[in-house]
Amino acid sequence: MARVRTAYVCTECGGRNSKWQGQCPHCGAWNTLVETVAAAPSTRFAAVAGAAGEVRPLASVVTRTEPRSATGLEEFDRVLGGGLVPGGVVLLGGDPGIGKSTLLLQAMAAIGATRRALYVTGEESPEQIAMRAQRLGLLNAPVELLAEVQLEAILGAIRTRQPEVVVIDSIQTVYTEALESAPGSVAQVRECAAQLTRLAKQSAITVILVGHVTKEGAIAGPRVLEHIVDTVLYFEGDTHSSFRLVRAIKNRFGAANELGVFAMTERGLKGVANPSALFLSQHAEAVPGSCILATMEGSRPLLVEVQALVDPVHGGLARRLAVGLDPQRLSLLLAVLHRHGGVESGAFDVFVNAVGGVRISEPAADLAILAAVYSSIKNSALSDKSLVFGEVGLAGEIRPVQRGQERLREAAKLGFRRAIIPSANRPRHAIDGIEVVPVARISDALEHWRR
Numbered sequence: 001m002a003r004v005r006t007a008y009v010c011t012e013c014g015g016r017n018s019k020w021q022g023q024c025p026h027c028g029a030w031n032t033l034v035e036t037v038a039a040a041p042s043t044r045f046a047a048v049a050g051a052a053g054e055v056r057p058l059a060s061v062v063t064r065t066e067p068r069s070a071t072g073l074e075e076f077d078r079v080l081g082g083g084l085v086p087g088g089v090v091l092l093g094g095d096p097g098i099g100k101s102t103l104l105l106q107a108m109a110a111i112g113a114t115r116r117a118l119y120v121t122g123e124e125s126p127e128q129i130a131m132r133a134q135r136l137g138l139l140n141a142p143v144e145l146l147a148e149v150q151l152e153a154i155l156g157a158i159r160t161r162q163p164e165v166v167v168i169d170s171i172q173t174v175y176t177e178a179l180e181s182a183p184g185s186v187a188q189v190r191e192c193a194a195q196l197t198r199l200a201k202q203s204a205i206t207v208i209l210v211g212h213v214t215k216e217g218a219i220a221g222p223r224v225l226e227h228i229v230d231t232v233l234y235f236e237g238d239t240h241s242s243f244r245l246v247r248a249i250k251n252r253f254g255a256a257n258e259l260g261v262f263a264m265t266e267r268g269l270k271g272v273a274n275p276s277a278l279f280l281s282q283h284a285e286a287v288p289g290s291c292i293l294a295t296m297e298g299s300r301p302l303l304v305e306v307q308a309l310v311d312p313v314h315g316g317l318a319r320r321l322a323v324g325l326d327p328q329r330l331s332l333l334l335a336v337l338h339r340h341g342g343v344e345s346g347a348f349d350v351f352v353n354a355v356g357g358v359r360i361s362e363p364a365a366d367l368a369i370l371a372a373v374y375s376s377i378k379n380s381a382l383s384d385k386s387l388v389f390g391e392v393g394l395a396g397e398i399r400p401v402q403r404g405q406e407r408l409r410e411a412a413k414l415g416f417r418r419a420i421i422p423s424a425n426r427p428r429h430a431i432d433g434i435e436v437v438p439v440a441r442i443s444d445a446l447e448h449w450r451r
């Protein structure tokens, strides 16, 4: 095949060079030049943007509602915002061995029943895929397999087979002849993803790219794909436990931060319909240092147990350690507890943990963290079957959080009888089965826990 002219573009300033150099001659930055196809920027997205140079009023553009097609895996559809969109490009990232290929094989088997599905494998041989399919009970699934890593051959196969959904497992193994750099390099990954995206938009094919997370934690190097694709999904979970979370980091066709919960079994990934039960540990009775938090994961309320342990400092500085919660926020909350609640924790090491490997970043966890810490300092359990949420401000006030009602309803459904919540979140109408204790300041909450 004829070689395409390549250029080296600086990732800092966008300056172009005909040859590679350690330092960019335009901006002086080091190691920022990456190989790219010289003519690419002007042609790559031409088909996506429409006829070139045509200016038209916004009102004249005819809109269409994106028809979504469900994959058949309910939890996967939830994170996708309802299903796959024709022409949509999805990036599925995650640590090695977490279950990316398993999830996509299951999804493709379900999709294949009604639409043409093509699974391109660059990492595993067709035999390995068949062995996985056998284990999952999907050996006779109507999925077409292609073991190929060369981009031009993959694009050719897509054009002749005309599938509606294509999986590329993984984008790091694919390379284009047009570039000299090695497969998996930033230039290769970016160019291959851009070309696949262009074909997806032109032919209304859904493309799902599997992306490995590099050691630095970014997908395929410095997040090079996130802005090219429509949807970014990220697999989370502890490989030691069987639970896997798929989170939407970005979604042009639906809400971001949506969460799908799965359990990894010998027969593949099974959706978990009631994930709250999973993050609550099964204590026979209430124990000190434990508190139940109602958090929101995307559009879904989730009950999670927050645990705290305080232990006298044995020489040196007091330690503050948070697993699944924000460690800096922990220090801040302990200062508020001292200043506005009069509860001293400086003589203790403080450890907090969100049970079940879930990561909580919203400030609604503040009050629950303080409740667990206070309970551990006093070595006395909070009352059983009660839950807590609320943001704590530096002035000691308890601030309202979003979607208080939904959190309360989820708690009531799971048998909780009492909720300690910000007074501004007090529901207008009583929620069946749950007594609401509104608190305006940290001192109000402490008064309640002291009883």
Ligand SMILES: Nc1ncnc2c1ncn2[C@@H]1O[C@H](COP(=O)(O)OP(=O)(O)OP(=O)(O)O)[C@@H](O)[C@H]1O
Pocket: 094, 095, 096, 097, 098, 099, 100, 101, 102, 103, 123, 135, 264, 265, 266, 267
């Ligand atoms: N017999 C089995 N029983 C239960 N779980 C299994 C079995 N075989 C494999 N698994 C699970 O499947 C996981 C591998 O899944 P999969 O190959 O889909 O991951 P991946 O994310 O595609 O990995 P890679 O990064 O290597 O491509 C294993 O880590 C394990 O948890």
Ligand SMILES: [Mg+2]
Pocket: 100, 101, 102, 123, 169
């Ligand atoms: Mg895999």
